[in-house]
Amino acid sequence: MQISRLESFALEKLLQPQSNHALVTAQPALRVLERVQTTAGFYSIIQLPASLQALQNSTELEWPFKLKRLKAKGYFVCWAESETTLCLEAVISKGVCPPELSLEQFA
Template identity: 30%
Template sequence: MNLDSLETTALNEMLEAFEQCSSEVIERQVTSSGFFTVIKCERPILPFTQESERTWQFSHPDLIDGGFFVCWPLNDVELCLEAVSNSGRWPLEVTAIQAPHPPLR
C-alpha cells in the first residue's frame, strides 16, 4: 500500500530526510481515537534512531481540539506513525491537515 496524503504530510513535517525516501505501508489500523501505520523505507532515515520519537500537533476543522502525530522507529528501516485526536474521537472525514505547528521534539 502507498502512504496517503495525511501520512505523507505528517512524516515530511517530522522527518527532514523522509521526502527523499521511497516507502511502502506494511500495515494500517484504524483506532477509536485515530489510526496507526507501519511503514517500511528503502533505507534508514538518519538521524532518526531507535531512541528517537517525534511528535507533531495539527489542527483540522473536523477535530475541534486538534490532534497530533507520533512517529518512532521499529528498526533501521521500519517506523510507526500514530495519529490521535485530542478530543478522543477521530472522524473518518479527516483527510487533510490545516494550520500546521512546528514539530515538538
Template identity: 40%
Template sequence: MQLDEVELFALEHLFSASDAGVPVPALNADHYRVQERTITTAGFVSIIKYIQPSDPAPQIQEICKPFSHPRLRRGGVFICWVDSDLTLCLEGFAERKNWPSELLPLALQLFGND
C-alpha cells in the same frame, strides 16, 4: 501499498524541521511502503517500511508534534517512532475528540464506511 496523502502529510509535518537537532532527510514517498493501516479509537496507526537502505533513514527514535485542523477543535498529534529494521510506526490521534474520517488514509476511509 503506497503512502496515502494523510500519511505523507504527517511524515512531512513530523520531519519538516530539525527542532531538536535531528538530521532530517528529504522525504520521498517512493522510498516508503505501507505494510499495515489500522483505525484506532482515537485515530489511526500505519506501519511503514523504509525501503531505500542506501539513502539516509530518519535518525530518530521517536518524534511527536501537535497540529491543528478545522475539524479538530483541540487539535491532533502525530507520533512516529523508528524501529531498528527501519520500520516506521506512524500514529495520528485527536486531542479529546473523535478523529475526523477525512483525516484517515483513504483506504481506511473506505473501510470505515462499509
C-alpha cells in the same frame, strides 16, 4: 501499500524540524506494511527503502495539529520500530475523531 497523502503530509511535518530531507525525498519509495484505523486516529507501519535507516531507536518525533471544523486537537507521532521500519500514528487527544481523517480537515 502505497503511502497515503495524509501519511506523506504527517511525515513531512514530523521530519521537517529534523532536516531529514533524505527520508522526505524518499517518500515515493516508502511502503506501508500495515495501516489501522483506531477510535482516536490511525497508525501505520512504514517500510523504508534499503538506502535509508529509520530514526534512532531513542528518537520520537511529535507534531501537534488542529482539525478545522470539528474543534478537535491531536498530534502525529513517529518512531523507529526497527532499523528498517517506522511507526506513524495520528491521535485525536481532545474532541471527536472523525470516521476518517483527510488533509482537508487540518487547520
